[in-house]
Amino acid sequence: MFARRSTLPWPLVALFTAGYLAPYLLPTTVGRLDSGLPLTATEAGAVGSALLLSSAAAGFLLASRVDRLGPRTLARVGLALAVLGYGGAALAHAVPAVVAGALIGGFGSGTATAVAATGIAAQPDPHRTTTAGLLGVSALAGAVYLTVPHLGQGHGQPLAAIALTALAVWPLTGRLPLATAPAPSRDTATAPLPHLRAGLLLAATAPCWSLTQNALWGVSGRIGLTQAHLSETTVGAVFAIALGAGLLGVVGAGALGPRLGRALPIGGGTVLIAVCITLSASATDLTTFATGEIAWNTLYPIVLSYVIGLAASLDPRGRWAVLVGSASSLGTAAGPLTGSVLSAQAGFTAMGTVLAAGLLLIAAPMTAVALGAGRRTLPVVEIPVETQVYDKATAA
Template sequence: MTETARDSSTPRDPASLVIGAIAAQVIGGLVPQMSPFVIGGLMDGLSLSERDAGFIIFVEFLALAVTAIAIAPVLPRVSYRRVAGVAVALTLLAQGASIFSASAGSLTLLRGLAGVGEGALYAVSLSIVCSRSSNPDKVYGYFQVVWALGSVALFAIGGQLTAAFTHRGILSLIAGVTLALAPLLFLIPDARAKSGDGTAADVIQASPLLGVMTLAAIGLYLTVSAAIYAFSAPLRELAGLDTTAVGYALTVASLVGLAGAGAATALNVRWGRAIPITGFCVGFSLITLALCLWHNPTAYVVALVVSVVIYYFSIPYLFGLAAELDRSGRWAAAAGSAYLLGFAAGPLVAGAAIAAAGYASLAAVCVAITAAAWGLVMGVIRRLSRAARVAQPIDVLA
């Protein structure tokens, strides 16, 4: 299958662009990454139920996702650096106030405000790479490398601070990381997005159907990924492991996950997107079946670690596909919203599936949703390939 792909010989992106985009990505996605500790800290520090603590996080996730998708059409017409500056200021203000909040009501409001700033930064990180980078897929791979490396330290420190200071500890860590990374946002180019250059991707960008299909695929894939991740601890009971063993497994998985991110960065689109995307969809389905149906401690640990590797490998290709649709970065920014909505929906879908028919039902639902996401992606790739063939000049041999 022929696909549109960026020329591997294109020049390297400026380090300032890559570093600034990574800083925006980390600040924008830090709370979803640390959400297990935030929920646990809220429950212990404010004596909240699982439902109330989950609702606070849901409000922040919803604000994050809605902001990302609402700001996406506007980003190409404004200064990325100014948007990032306003967003990080709002985020820091809300995060600082959250540390000292003593009621669930005020904390819900403050986390919602923080989500607005985080959503804007998340959208900026994806949009600026799409519109200003010569190779968005590779930079999105760098994002996953940083997440894989940073999560090892963040999980270790976050666990200690949450145990010692409950919600104030983990919120202070999030605010501290945000403050430390904020100066790097000045490296983001103070310019609007570049206009399209007449490539095949730009020719079909007027069709919203491909964008909707891409966003739906990202949302569906993240739903099943988050479903398995959220219930990784309960799944350990099927394998006869304790919580400590799961903690060690997740720590190892975060470190080994670097292999997935590195592979995506190195492979890039050398084999196109259809082959890698098909590979990780099949791999994730097999891992899901192993986690839910194979009650063996060794198999559980191996499957959990491989699932994280697959996750870090898969995300650059999904964001790269969104970037291929529109070089101004609008669909790439909206992809962040689909990612976050899927991340938030995962635990709800998993809980409903398990309540209906146990973990076998969870496996069946995850495999079915993954297949649906794969079908949508293949449809988008086929349309992009067709547009690329039409745009290519036909050589006539005399």
């Protein structure tokens, strides 16, 4: 088991960043697949979905095995797979090789995320560490989004960025435990998941919550271009500002910490996100489009950080954190396809209404889980002023 400590566990923060970067870069990764390779937009989206499904599979497979296999060893295996998979896909020009690399890299990302989630759950304040990890991945993804367009065409740049990040994080794995302190007994290793009903409910709603976010994200560019009649440059500028707003949201989430509990940020935040989705999907001008996208990107990381923290609070061994994160990846994978199908069949405005209605439906059970966790085990941990600057949260 990871030892609990009061200082921010930077190896876990870095590992979290490396594991989450692939989903954050999904829009540009998929967009460049169909422009740099002989793939249709649908086929490129399928490759992106396969990458995320591979990542989710790693989480489901390793949810209860991180301590037994050893965090350091497993983290290094995950990072190695990410470097080899994404790096190979970036250099390859044959579609089968790119797909194989994406699947290998996705499994590596999921493995790194599983180790990070397990370690974060063992911290005295999981929310603080989660927001630090989300701040790191938000800032890095924003930098990649701003840099990649200036590096030429082709599918390799975003994939190479993920591989290089994994490579850069590798040296920090030396500070992770090599294995759990004494080998767990059979009874301990097979101990049932605590708070089973709450965990299952959260794991069931997480894919729906994630799907709605990524359904909007997957078609936001088309909304700006075709419905709001904006130029590509203007849409890009809105997205850049929105990513900056996401960083502010992450910082805000870290500053708030557990002061508001978890029920209000998760329940109230989800309702506000539903409003933002409706606004963005119905946008016909710059003001409405920018307002919806920027507000959504500000709120999304705040709520996400509390959802991850809630999952971590349900089991100090991190199993629910990994399972909920993997379930969320399933929704992330299905999001772009869902958004495309809904918008094609019913239009962007109707798509936004359907997605918002879905969010409102799942807000109630998610809030109920948060209220129950608050009554059981929501510790109030004071965050030192000198470390608050690192707290934060967001995705693609």
